[in-house]
Amino acid sequence: MTIQFFGHPFSSYCQKAQIAFYENDIHFDYRLLEPTEPANGEEFARLWPIKKFPIIVENGRTLLEATIIIEYLAVHHPGPVKLMPIDPDAAIEARMLDRFFDNYVMTPQGRCVFDVLRPPEHRDPYGVAEARAMLETSYAWLDERMATRTWAIGEGFTLADCAAAPSLFYADWTHAIPEKHKHLHAYRARLLKRPSVARAVDGGRPYRHYFPLGAPDRD
Ligand SMILES: N[C@@H](CCC(=O)N[C@@H](CS)C(=O)NCC(=O)O)C(=O)O
Numbered sequence: 001m002t003i004q005f006f007g008h009p010f011s012s013y014c015q016k017a018q019i020a021f022y023e024n025d026i027h028f029d030y031r032l033l034e035p036t037e038p039a040n041g042e043e044f045a046r047l048w049p050i051k052k053f054p055i056i057v058e059n060g061r062t063l064l065e066a067t068i069i070i071e072y073l074a075v076h077h078p079g080p081v082k083l084m085p086i087d088p089d090a091a092i093e094a095r096m097l098d099r100f101f102d103n104y105v106m107t108p109q110g111r112c113v114f115d116v117l118r119p120p121e122h123r124d125p126y127g128v129a130e131a132r133a134m135l136e137t138s139y140a141w142l143d144e145r146m147a148t149r150t151w152a153i154g155e156g157f158t159l160a161d162c163a164a165a166p167s168l169f170y171a172d173w174t175h176a177i178p179e180k181h182k183h184l185h186a187y188r189a190r191l192l193k194r195p196s197v198a199r200a201v202d203g204g205r206p207y208r209h210y211f212p213l214g215a216p217d218r219d
Contacts, residue, residue, distance in 0.1 A: 003028040006044045007054035009203035010210050012106060012166035013066040014054040018203065019162045020070040022196035024079025028056070067098055070159050083159045093153040097160030100138075101152075105167040108134040109174045116212045135175045143181035150190070157194065165191040169201065173216055192219065 005021075005028040007014035021028055031040040033053055047062050048055050056063045056072070063072050074084040085091045108131035115128050152160035168188045171177070177184055191197050201219065208215040 001059065004031050004057040005029065005054060006031045006033060006040065006047070006056070008033050008207070009200075010207035011053060011204075012109075012170050013052075015166040015169075015197075015200040015204065016066040016162045017054045017056075017069045018200045019165060019194075019196045020073050020083055020159075022199050023081040023083060023157070023162075024073070024077065026073060026077045026079065067095075067102070067159065067163070070162055081157060083157070083162060085153075085156060085158055090153060090156075090158075094158040094160045097152045097158075098163045101160065101163035101167040104134060104138045105171050106163070108132070108138075109167065109171040112174050113170075113212050132175050135171055136178075139177050139181050139184055142187070143184040146183040146187040161191065161194075165194070165197040165200070169219065173211065173219075174213060 003026070005014075005017070007017070007030070009015070009018075009030075009032075020026075031037075031044070033041055033044060035041075044053070044055070045051055047057065048064060050064075052064075054066060054069060056069050058076070063069050070083055074082070083094075085094055111131035112128050112135075115123050118124075149155075151157050152164050164187070168177075168184075168191065172188060177188070179185075192201065
């Protein structure tokens with residue numbers, strides 16, 4: 001049976017996983033989580049009560065977490081693009097950078113964005129300031145790192161770049177990457193030109209009005 005993918009095309013973590021599918025041309029059924037598709041939402045809530053997406057289901061097995069979905073595809077649907085490097089040290093580097101993008105770019109980015117969805121009396125300006133400071137630190141660290149690399153861990157496109165693409169896409173909308181970080185800007189632009197990433201970004205285009213801070217007129 002075709003892999004069932006429960007998610008939303010505007011979601012950063014869904015785009016991260018989708019990029020892995022597109023890189024190796026792996027077919028899946030998109031089970032869109034939108035109010036117009038209540039059956040998908042009900043099945044999703046039964047499969048994963050925490051209700052964070054994406055998840056996938058194949059042969060009765062449910063896989064949670066974008067990173068784990070990418071690891072699963074590498075094992076069960078291997079293709080020409082080795083998102084999990086064969087070399088064990090390179091694989092450690094890819095996993096390390098994957099954690100970096102999720103924890104220190106995607107997470108603070110989300111903290112800024114979701115704060116505006118809270119009722120005003122429950123907003124957390126101190127937490128948002130901390131998140132913005134973390135983004136600044138992450139940008140500076142990445143800019144230096146990307147001075148000598150094409151992709152996050154070197155010359156090959158990996159799991160880490162699947163994480164980087166939506167992280168940097170939305171982080172720049174949320175807390176602009178300073179102009180002085182030329183290597184980081186070039187990396188973000190390279191990611192957006194990658195066909196798998198462009199396809200994921202295009203899938204989210206009809207939903208840009210969902211962006212809580214207001215989507216900029218670019219990208
Ligand atoms: N750790 C999860 C995070 C997934 C996540 O936070 N997904 C967001 C969408 S980008 C979500 O489910 N939001 C809905 C909610 O929090 O209710 C992963 O890596 O897949």
